[in-house]
Amino acid sequence: MPEPDAVVIDKLVKRFGTFVAVDNVSLRVAKGEIFGFLGPNGAGKSTTIRILCGLLGPTSGQATVSGFDVATQPELVKRSIGYMSQKFSLYGDLTVEENLDFFSGIYGVPKERREERKSFALRMANLEERRGELTGQLPGGWKQRLALGCAILHEPPILFLDEPTSGVDPIARRSFWDLIYDLSAGGQTIFVTTHYMDEAEYCHRVALMYKGKVIALDTPRAFKQRLGAKSMEEVFINEIERQEAATA
Amino acid sequence: MSFRRIRAVFRKEFLHIVRDPRSLGMALLIPILMLGLFGYALSLDVNHLPAIIYDQDNSPASRDLIQAFQGSTYFDVRSVSGDYPSIEKGINSNKIVFGLVIPPDFTRLLEGGNVQVLLDGSDSNTASIAMAYVTTVVNLYALERTAQRLDQRTGMHVKPLTEAQVRVWYNNDLKSRNFIVPGLIPVILMIIAALLTSLCIAPEWENGTMEQLLSTPIRPTELLLGKLSAFFVLGAADTVMSLLAAVFLFNVPLKGSLAFLGLSSFIFLFGALSWGIFISAATKSQLIAYQVGLLSSFLPAFLLSGFIYAVDNMPTVIRFITNFIPAKYYVTIMKGIFLKGVGMKVMWLELLWLTVYAVIIFTLAVSKMKPKIA
Numbered sequence: 001m002p003e004p005d006a007v008v009i010d011k012l013v014k015r016f017g018t019f020v021a022v023d024n025v026s027l028r029v030a031k032g033e034i035f036g037f038l039g040p041n042g043a044g045k046s047t048t049i050r051i052l053c054g055l056l057g058p059t060s061g062q063a064t065v066s067g068f069d070v071a072t073q074p075e076l077v078k079r080s081i082g083y084m085s086q087k088f089s090l091y092g093d094l095t096v097e098e099n100l101d102f103f104s105g106i107y108g109v110p111k112e113r114r115e116e117r118k119s120f121a122l123r124m125a126n127l128e129e130r131r132g133e134l135t136g137q138l139p140g141g142w143k144q145r146l147a148l149g150c151a152i153l154h155e156p157p158i159l160f161l162d163e164p165t166s167g168v169d170p171i172a173r174r175s176f177w178d179l180i181y182d183l184s185a186g187g188q189t190i191f192v193t194t195h196y197m198d199e200a201e202y203c204h205r206v207a208l209m210y211k212g213k214v215i216a217l218d219t220p221r222a223f224k225q226r227l228g229a230k231s232m233e234e235v236f237i238n239e240i241e242r243q244e245a246a247t248a
Numbered sequence: 249m250s251f252r253r254i255r256a257v258f259r260k261e262f263l264h265i266v267r268d269p270r271s272l273g274m275a276l277l278i279p280i281l282m283l284g285l286f287g288y289a290l291s292l293d294v295n296h297l298p299a300i301i302y303d304q305d306n307s308p309a310s311r312d313l314i315q316a317f318q319g320s321t322y323f324d325v326r327s328v329s330g331d332y333p334s335i336e337k338g339i340n341s342n343k344i345v346f347g348l349v350i351p352p353d354f355t356r357l358l359e360g361g362n363v364q365v366l367l368d369g370s371d372s373n374t375a376s377i378a379m380a381y382v383t384t385v386v387n388l389y390a391l392e393r394t395a396q397r398l399d400q401r402t403g404m405h406v407k408p409l410t411e412a413q414v415r416v417w418y419n420n421d422l423k424s425r426n427f428i429v430p431g432l433i434p435v436i437l438m439i440i441a442a443l444l445t446s447l448c449i450a451p452e453w454e455n456g457t458m459e460q461l462l463s464t465p466i467r468p469t470e471l472l473l474g475k476l477s478a479f480f481v482l483g484a485a486d487t488v489m490s491l492l493a494a495v496f497l498f499n500v501p502l503k504g505s506l507a508f509l510g511l512s513s514f515i516f517l518f519g520a521l522s523w524g525i526f527i528s529a530a531t532k533s534q535l536i537a538y539q540v541g542l543l544s545s546f547l548p549a550f551l552l553s554g555f556i557y558a559v560d561n562m563p564t565v566i567r568f569i570t571n572f573i574p575a576k577y578y579v580t581i582m583k584g585i586f587l588k589g590v591g592m593k594v595m596w597l598e599l600l601w602l603t604v605y606a607v608i609i610f611t612l613a614v615s616k617m618k619p620k621i622a
Binding site: 098108 | 250252253255256257259260263264267268455456457459460461462463464465466
């Protein structure tokens with residue numbers, strides 16, 4: 001029997017008034033996959049992620065995460081995910097360790113596992129030396145790693161990362177992606193949005209999102225082969241131009 | 249409901265408080281300031297009313313009357329040799345509250361004679377108290393003279409037919425501080441609660457941490473209970489501080505049960521903090537939450553709670569409104585415990601209302617926290 005998919009989205013629609021942020025999106029993400037959501041700002045990537053995290057209700061359509069319906073079982077969905085929003089959202093006046101302890105507490109990590117998970121997160125984020133420092137004073141890349149560390153304390157099977165590397169220098173981005181690979185190798189499913197084209201190359205599969213619609217979905221290699229493009233950037237521009245021509 | 253999650257929020261929130269000198273300073277300074285200001289400066293006792301007497305008779309009889317005024321601590325007779333211009337000047341320049349004019353034929357007219365009292369009515373409260381004092385003194389004097397006259401005429405000892413035998417229960421010195429200080433504690437707690445909590449939800453929205461929290465399994469009730477309990481520690485410290493000041497600094501007699509005092513303070517504080525959190529959650533902006541919180545807690549607690557201004561004297565509509573001011577019940581309870589020593593048996597209804605209020609406001613606050621991010 002094949003393993004059920006980690007994320008299943010079926011004809012998902014989200015409207016804000018007359019604006020259609022997510023327009024009839026359907027896709028599936030397999031377990032352990034690194035799934036990239038690529039698109040310009042305002043394409044509906046964040047909205048989709050927030051619906052999947054139970055932060056927003058869908059207007060119509062269905063989505064399940066880890067087998068739980070996001071609209072009717074948000075509590076169960078929240079237990080099985082880790083979420084990192086595009087805005088830095090840890091407490092700047094708390095130390096690295098205090099932030100970890102806090103999230104460990106609200107994720108309900110069992111007492112006997114706490115220390116172990118905390119050291120794992122500290123090691124992973126390479127913050128062991130700075131565990132006593134105030135989070136607000138850390139450099140951007142370190143903050144992002146800590147945020148990721150906080151989001152994986154409860155070992156969620158699925159991680160949603162919403163532009164996790166925006167505003168971070170290229171070297172820090174590279175090391176962040178190394179972390180993502182490690183997590184994926186450990187069996188976690190990773191659903192990541194980005195508008196950095198080079199990052200799209202790291203994903204197992206990529207969905208191109210434009211004006212609320214998924215206009216293409218494939219592996220980076222297949223994309224490039226099919227379009228004879230050298231980079232994902234070329235693929236992206238190509239696809240959007242095609243889409244524009246089709247709707248014009 | 250998970251105790252572990254509540255405790256995590258409590259610890260986090262407590263760290264915020266400890267690391268923010270502003271809120272910690274406010275929590276400590278405001279009670280000290282209020283207690284000092286109201287405990288020492290505000291006195292509603294009317295003593296030493298300054299007066300000028302214009303004695304046109306200058307007779308043994310008029311001097312007797314003057315003696316009665318001079319002998320009382322309620323009056324401060326500045327001069328017995330005044331005249332109309334000096335009385336007018338005294339009242340206009342706020343040097344005196346009233347002038348007493350004894351007519352030249354006071355002795356001759358004594359059987360049916362009058363004295364004139366000129367009273368500064370611009371402070372109506374003091375004026376009405378002064379009027380009552382002066383009238384009492386003059387009446388007593390008249391009664392005595394009448395009795396003497398009757399004695400002389402009939403040769404019998406005459407006593408007034410009826411006398412009021414007054415005994416003051418509770419606060420028998422009638423010191424205003426004794427009722428101001430216990431009533432002040434609710435006002436202090438209300439201000440503290442609103443100020444501290446107004447800054448507890450809005451930053452979570454402004455910094456994006458609320459979205460992070462909402463993506464976790466934590467429930468709004470747990471989040472609020474955690475936050476509330478952190479502020480509760482501060483509020484409880486303020487309560488204890490104010491109580492100690494009341495008893496040891498201002499020597500207010502504490503007659504009732506400490507357990508009942510603790511229980512009602514607990515419930516009141518819970519409601520007051522919930523109100524602040526509700527406002528903070530409803531406004532989502534630090535500045536607005538701060539202002540709305542302060543206005544909606546301080547003013548009603550100060551004006552409509554019976555803290556200083558007796559609810560019974562208010563117009564019917566206002567009196568009806570006071571029923572919705574939780575501080576009113578807590579003020580009643582505080583005064584009852586401190587001055588009368590009464591407890592649950594007498595004040596269970598007040599306690600019940602405080603509980604109902606706290607539960608309603610907390611529920612409202614929770615409903616404001618339900619995830620609705622657009």
